[in-house]
Amino acid sequence: MIYTDKLNNIVQNIFNLIPGPVFGILSVIIGLLGDFLAILFFPDYNLSLMISKLGIGPGGIFFNLGIILSGLFAIPFYVYFWRVLQNKKINNYLLNGALSSALFSCVFFILLGVFPSNDSELTILYLHGIFSTLCFFSALIYFILFNIVLLKSSKFLKLHTYIGFSQATIIILFLFTWNPITEWLMTIGLIVWILSISVYMLYKQI
Numbered sequence: 001m002i003y004t005d006k007l008n009n010i011v012q013n014i015f016n017l018i019p020g021p022v023f024g025i026l027s028v029i030i031g032l033l034g035d036f037l038a039i040l041f042f043p044d045y046n047l048s049l050m051i052s053k054l055g056i057g058p059g060g061i062f063f064n065l066g067i068i069l070s071g072l073f074a075i076p077f078y079v080y081f082w083r084v085l086q087n088k089k090i091n092n093y094l095l096n097g098a099l100s101s102a103l104f105s106c107v108f109f110i111l112l113g114v115f116p117s118n119d120s121e122l123t124i125l126y127l128h129g130i131f132s133t134l135c136f137f138s139a140l141i142y143f144i145l146f147n148i149v150l151l152k153s154s155k156f157l158k159l160h161t162y163i164g165f166s167q168a169t170i171i172i173l174f175l176f177t178w179n180p181i182t183e184w185l186m187t188i189g190l191i192v193w194i195l196s197i198s199v200y201m202l203y204k205q206i
Contacts (some may be wrong), residue, residue, distance in 0.1 A: 002174035018117060020080025021206075022197035027073035028191050034066015035061050050180050051187065052128065055116030067113030071106045074194075078102040079141075082196065084206055098145035101138045136171055139190075143168040155206055156197070163193045 022117055039045055041059025054063040082099040086092075111131040118124045147164035167189035174182040201206075 011076075014076060019202065020077060020083075020160070021077075021198040021201040023073045023080065024194045025078035027077055028069045028194055028198075030073060031066050032191070034062050034064075034070070038063035040194055043148060047184065048177075050117070051183050052112070052117035052132070054172065055113070055164035056118050060116060064113040064116050067109050071110035071113070074106045074109070075196065077105060077194065078106065081146070084155065085146075085153055087153065090149055090152060094145055095164075096150055098142045098149060101142035101145065105135050105138035105142060108132075108138060111135075132174060133175075136186075138170045140168055140175070143171065143193075155204075156200065160193070160197055160200070163189070163196060167193055 014107045017114045033052065035051075036085065038054040038057060038059040041062070041169075042054060042057035045054060045057065054060065057063070078099060082095060085095055088177050095203070110133045110137060112128060113126045115124050115131060143164050147161050147168070150164065167186070170186045174186050
């Protein structure tokens, strides 16, 4: 088991209070709000710049706080998603690996907000680069594993799998290019995947 029975009870009480899919929606909304405010205060920002540049712009506090809170809300979403996908026909090692990778990715994502990409502080800049690489690499792993599981699940649409594998492809492309436009496509893909799954679970009351 990834967590103990006592922790499982605590998690279940949280989901009884707030449905798991809501955390996914909140994660997206908060992240987008942080991006929007950061861009609003950074009129010179354009698509030739990496998204992380918003973290050191005039509205950097909104961007970084949005990342931290978005990452925190994403954690219970992935835990809930993991619980929903559990099935006797599903390989537990595969599913547990997907959750572990998702949680690692969330932690590294949160750390990106704690250590923004500051060119004047080399130590912080290096840490940001390391956390970015680990965050995206972990995301690639959990997208592949979760979507392999989704292929075997009857609870979700094939559309969710197609979106997921498309997102994995974009992540691979980004890891080889580190291009700002590809980074935005990757961000949009993540938003679409989380929202589509969260809204679907709420609609179907899964």
